[in-house]
Amino acid sequence: MRVHSTLTTIFALVLVTTSAYADSLVYIVNGSQQFGTLNLATGVFQQIGSTQPEAGSFGLATAPNGSLVTFAYSSNLYSINPATGAPTLVGPTGLDNCATSTSPCGSTSASTLGNSAGKIYATDFQNSLYNVNAVTGVATLIGPTGIPGIPYVPGSFNADGTINFYDQAIFGAAGNLYETFDAFVFDLNSFTVVKTIVAPALYQIDPSSGLGTLVGTTDLGIGAVAGVDGTYYAFNDMTGQIEGLNLANGSTNFISNFDPAAGVIQGAVPVPTPEPSSLALFGTGLLGLVAFARNKLARKY
Incomplete structure (x- = not known):
């Protein structure tokens, strides 16, 4: 026996x-300062480790040493051990702090980051492009993308009680650099978008100059994009869906729903x-x- x-x-x-x-599987970070994996076939989220130490977690990129890096609202760069989820402060990027209501939240506050061809790229509130040093955390300006900037302090309230949000993802594909971006006003009572400030679109960015070129319109709510085996998966936080993203024109197709436990997905990279x-x-x-x-x-x- x-x-x-x-x-x-x-x-x-x-x-x-x-x-x-x-x-x-893809690694993700979300708006609840969680890190973990998301199963693309089932949509199931599995948290790894405890919550991240600082408010934020915007964008996710693979560093040359195999660790992952993300932004906090403070614009500090953190590395994450993918096996344990343990965060380590890399250092300040030199971009503006936007961690509290009294923070400067200037036009050069950190927005999001991603990687392409072994390099880490980031954007600020005015949508300028930076190269980020994964060892020191320092962000070096490449140039303006020409993509509309964030038109307000993210998460700020309007006189009528509505709130200002944006979505952004920056990612590499076949040696090229891409970005999705939108900005809108949201009503927390009706849970609806009441006004789109910047229409959702997909752009291709020249990493040497920073200049962005419009590819086409896309869906509102894309918070992260990750490429796996030639398919580019967009995570739509408005609908809670995983979508296939067509890099030729920005169109999408429904793939599956993702686990509500994954929250607001703000960065994603493939699990090797x-x-x-x-x-x-x-x-x-x-x-x-x-x-x-x-x-x-x-x-x-």
């Missing part, structure tokens, strides 16, 4: 592992898939366990 149990356990492990590799050599080694190890169990069974009977 013990040998039979061993074989059963091994084959169950094979099935579970194969299933795990079949589902694509195992190297073929690692899978081969894993398979060899399993075959060795199966052979051991069979030999034990033969000796017993």
Whole structure:
């Protein structure tokens, strides 16, 4: 019975592992200062570690050392250990602080970040493009994108009780740099958009000059985009949906809903898939366990 149990356990492990590799995952950060994974097939969110130490978590990028980096409202850069979710302060970017109601929240406050071709890029409230040093945190201005800036302090209230929001994602695709952006006024009572200030659009950005070129209109509410196996997944915080994003024209198609526990998704990058050599080694190890169990069974009977 013990040998039979061993074989059963091994084959169950094979099935579970194969299933795990079949589902694509992305790392995300959200508006509740949480870090974790989102399963693109099921929409399930799994938090990793405790909440991040500073208010914020805007944008997510993969650093050259394999860690992940994100912005806080203060414009400080943090690295996140993808295995544990543990945050480490990298340092101030040099951009403006927008952490509290009394913060400057100037036009050069940090907006979001992403990566392309091994480099980390960021934008500020006026939609200028920066290169970010993952070791020191320092942001170096590249130039204005020409994309409309954020027309107000994000999260500020209007006289009629409505609130000002924006959505932005910056990401790389096939060596190119892209951005989605929109800005709108939201009614918390009716839970509806009452006015669109900047229409949602997809842009391609020249990383050497910062200049952005309009690709096309897209959906309101895209808070993050991640490319996995040639498909670009947009996370729409207005609808709670995962959408396929067409980089040729900005159009989208519905893929699935995501877990409400994922909250307002503000950054996403793919979870690396195992190297073929690692899978081969894993398979060899399993075959060795199966052979051991069979030999034990033969000796017993």
